[in-house]
Amino acid sequence: MNKTLTTLLFVLLTYWSVAQSITVTGKVTDERGDVLVGASVVQRGSGNGTITDAGGTYSLNVLGPAAVLVVTYVGYSTIERAVGAGGTQDFQMENATVLNQVTVVGSRNLNRSSTDTPAPVDVIDIREVTTRQGQLDVNQLLQFAAPSFNSNRQTGSDGADHVDPASLRGLGPDQTLVLINGKRRHQSSLVNLFGSRGRGNTGTDLNAIPAAAIERIEILRDGASAQYGSDAIAGVINIVLKETVNQLSANVNAGIYQAKYRFDNKKFDGLNYNVNLNYGVAIAKKGFVNVTADYNFRDHTNRANTVSSEADLARRQYGDPKMGNAALYYNAKIPLGKNVQFYTFGGLNRRNGDAYAWTRFADDDRNIPSIYPNGFDPIITSKIDDRAVTGGFRGVWRSWDIDVSNTYGFNKFHFGVENSLNASFGPLSQTEFDAGGFQLGQNVSNLNVSRYYKNILQGLNVAFGAEYRTERYKIFAGERASYYNYDPAKAGGSQGFPGYSPSDVTNKSRSNVGAYLDLEADVTKNLLIDIAGRFENYSDFGSTVNGKLGLRYKITDALAARGSVSTGFRAPSLAQKYFNSTFTNFVNGQPVEVLLANNNSAVTQALGIPQLKQETxxxxxxxxxxxxxxxxxxxxxxxxxxxKDRVVLTGQFSDDDKEIGSLLRALRVGKAQFFTNALAYTTTKGLDVIVAHNMPLGAGRLSSTLAANFNWMELGPVNTVPKLAGKEDIYFDDRERRFVLSSAPPSKINLTLDYSVDKWSFMVRLIHFGEIRLTNWDYEQDVYAPKVQTDVTVNYKFTKNISLSLGASNLLNVYPDMSLPALTESGGAWDPVQMGSNGAFYFARLGFRF
Structure with missing residues (x-):
């Protein structure tokens, strides 16, 4: 495969070496004819752009006479103009009746394009991506569009079956900050306990945001805590919502998986379909309201039947959960005067799911044969409510851009259990249970102020602001039968997922206040310097100060060097601090009751486990x-x-441990684990490479992209406590270490070739996933060798308003290497790694735009 990629790259570079373009030059001025320094000039639909120099002039190479230039400057109306034959294109900007800002994550300079930032920023056009991909949700779209982003669907992982954990650059899901229109997005209330990705982490549920509501996604691949606050250690994902008006967009998508490893003669399963509508209404001269309605459904897949005998089978059902996901989102800006606007955006998401838990076979002592003669497969159901709303005012006062806003976000996760029983109740046990759940509310108020001084140096942008955030986390109990033990000789609670008991009930909150200063200066025409500092104080662990220095130097008009150094932090989530539960784990296929004890529990206090502190x-x-x-x-x-001081979920201490064994036996649990700052440090080194090109070829045009991520992680020593000295291998054992090390493949390479001619377009994509190693329950390594997935799509435009896409993801039906189901974390022949274990996916998409 590496030879294939090398050959294709050589062919592409040969074409690129003879590529021609049109050079456009010109000057940008205001209404009085004064030059505007630092105005952004960008070729529409690409990352190709520049800014005007001290004389207000620019020079830009664009692709062909059909290219359109977009010129923006804070406080002025945007201008779009076709290049035509090239030559000179001057622009005179007019004062905007409302602000038209260019928002690019990673820079608070509103005139900066993504190509001018001192840190790498990927800009993903969702309309282009959804036309060419079969994936229907945001996590999976990004999984195959951005090499540094990784997300795999879990199975048999309790709540993680319903909310896909995701990571950036191989770090944890909770080490990436998510913004919507530049405003902080709330996290999910779920803390991931199982599975090969995101273990012990709380992340942001990207699938609560419909792809149909998104204009583009910006991914800042750089630490940015000094700019944006907690969680931005790995980077920032900024989701920009649509602003289109007087245009109705509608899409109908459907697809199905091909099952390679099913022996019941059922070759296809996992039906997926999606329908969405988007429409915008203009308000006054520059205002709008844009609304999106979206419904996404996916059915179960089953990849459990991979072994020859039931003795080697851990689960009869292994695959994607069933999910119904409905969302209604909006984005609005309303002008209130010449230089003031009110803006608001947000939405509602409701997700109902059911996922199969581990099988209880007929002879299992947790089964009651009179209820289930053949054993049973418990179903964990979910009702997830997610909602968010932002409102704010933005205006210009004496050349200062002022933005004040408030954002409220809420996520609630309510569990149910079906096709189950409480073995301790006996033959009269009910088979459905309300298991309780948890919820998280977050409110963020912030003030951002910025000003661009065109006559200081070659342009200086000053930005400062403050933020106040409150969070509240709750756990609520299920019905009594879901958690209670009626007969001490038997297992209590609902099988598959024991409910939360009154002793688990939690209601905790915290607040923090932060302030930042960000200075970005074009010191010379070629040298950009960005300096940022941020102070934050948390009510539960104190203060932190972080800084960042970024540089970009233009060696030539075509070649630039960029770099940054920074410090960062992540506050432990309230779920990590206060989550408390008793659940059933399967070790070598045998059920064991496990207590996950919170920071304030009798178990952690008996061991002298300190309170969680921030990661730095x-x-x-x-x-x-x-x-x-x-x-x-x-x-x-x-x-x-x-x-440093990375928060992780520890290994499991048994009830025969001399320090806490008697405590665990009194609680009727076999094992216990907890959250601590167990790792002294982790070190991640990596390389991102992106090569993009487009060129005329025959009667059409070929666009090609080679994007790759390579990363290497090392784990430092284990931070333990005096009572557990010498037990580091339990405190954070090899299984847990491999889960952290395997947060992402060591390499992920994406080669995409896209050819358009007349009404047709053709896409071929090859995705190479590097080797993954996980430690199984026998403490031997399961090796998932490198694999390549092949995707193809054909799109045809019947008219300018109607198009049809047909294609296949993983056309060659490639799977990760198999492991023994009873020994994996998931209970299937594969843990959630690489391209997943569903196989080929065939899809069709019909799009309308009027």
Whole structure:
């Protein structure tokens, strides 16, 4: 495969070397004819752009006469103009009646394009991506569009079956900050306990946001805590909602998986379909309201029947959960005067799911044969309510851009259990249970102020602001039969997922206040310097101060070097501090009751486990950008991230342990584990490479992208406590270490070729996933060798308003290597790694735009 990629790259570079483009030059001025320094000039639909120099002039190579230039400057109306034959294109900007800002994550300079930032930023056009991919939700779209992003669906992982954990650059799901329209998004209330990704982490549920509501996604691949606060250790994902008006967009999508490993003659399963509508209404001269309605359904897949005998079978049902996901989102801006606007956005999401838990076979002592003669497969159901709303005012006062806003977000996770029983109740046990759940509410108020001084140096942007955030986390109990033990000689609670008991009930809150200063200066025409600092104080663990220095130097008009150094932090989530539960784990296929004890429990206090504290990080990056023409861009960025005092979920201590054994026996649990700052540090080193090119070919045009991520992680020593000295291998054992090390493949390479001609377009994509190693229950390594997935899509435009896409993801039906189901964390022949274990997915998409 590596030879294939090398050959294809050589062919593409041969075409690129002879590529031609049009050079456009000109000047940007205001209404009085005064030059505007730092105005953004960008070729629409690409990352190709520049800014005006001290004389207000620019020079830009664009692709062909059909290219459209987009010129923006804070406080002025945006201008779009076709290039035509090239030559000179001057622009005179007019004062905006409302603000038209260019928001690019990673820079608070509103005139900065993504290609001008001192840190790498990926800009993903969702309309383009959804036309060419079969994936229907945001996590899976990004999994196959951004090499540094990784997300795999879990199975048999309790709540993680219903909320897909995701990671950036191989770090934890909770070490990536998510923004919507530049405002902090709330996290999920779920803490991941099982599975090969996100173990012990709380992340953000990206699938609560419908792809149909999104214009683009910006991914800042750099530490940014000094700019945006907690969680931004790995980077920032900014989701920009649509602003279109007077246009109705509608899409109908459907797809189904091909089952390679099913022996019941059922070759296809896991039906997926999605329908969505988007429409915007203009308000006054520059205002709008844009609304999206979206419904996404996916059915179960089953990949359990991979062994020859039931003795080797851990589960009769292994695969995707069934899920119904409905969302209603909006985005609005309303002008209130010449330089003031009110904006608001947000939405509602409701998800109902059911996922199979581990099988209780007929002879299992947790089964009651009179109820289930053949054993049973418990079903864990979920009702997830997610909602968020932001409202704010943005205006210009004496050249200062002022933005004040408030954002409220809420996530509630309510569990149910079906096709189950409480063995301790006996033959009269009910088979359905309300198991309780948890919820998280977050409110963020912030003030952002910025000003661009065009006459200081070659342009200076000053930004400062403050933020106040409150959070509240609750656990609520299930019905009595879901958790109670009626007969001490038998297992109590609902099988598959014991409910939360009154002793688990939690109601905790905290607050924090933060302030930042960000200075970004074009010191010379070629040198950009960005300096940022941030102070935050948390009510539960104190204060932290972080800083960042970023540089970008233009060696030539085509070649630039960029880099940054920074410190960062992540506050432990309230779920990590206060989550408390008793659940059933399967070790070598045998059920064991496990207590997950919170920071204030009798178990953690008996052991002297300290209160959780914040993770801190040291980040560094260095890269090159090369744009010799409008047709070719190359970026290479290396990075280094050291995270100290990393919060993880410990290994499990048994009831025969001399320190806490008697305590566990009194609680009727076989094992206990907890959250601690167990790892002294983790060190991640990596490299991101992106090569993008487009060119005329025959009667059409070929666009090609090679995007790759390589990363290497090392784990430091284990931080333990005096009472557990010498037990580091239990405190954080090899299984837990491998879960952290395997947060992402060591390499992920995406080669995409997209050819358009007349009404047709054709896409071929090859995705290479590197080797993954996990430790199984026998404490031997399961090796998932490198694999390549092949995707193809054909799109045809019947008219300018109607199009049809047909295609296949994983066309060659490739799976990860198999393991023994009884020994994996998931109970299937594969843990959730690489491209997943569902196989080929065939899809159709019909799009309308009027």
């Amino acid at each position: 990080s040291q980040n560094a990056s260095l890269g090159l950008t090369y744009t010799p023409s409008a047709r070719l861009s190359v970026t290479v960025d290396g990075y280094y991230v050291k995270v």
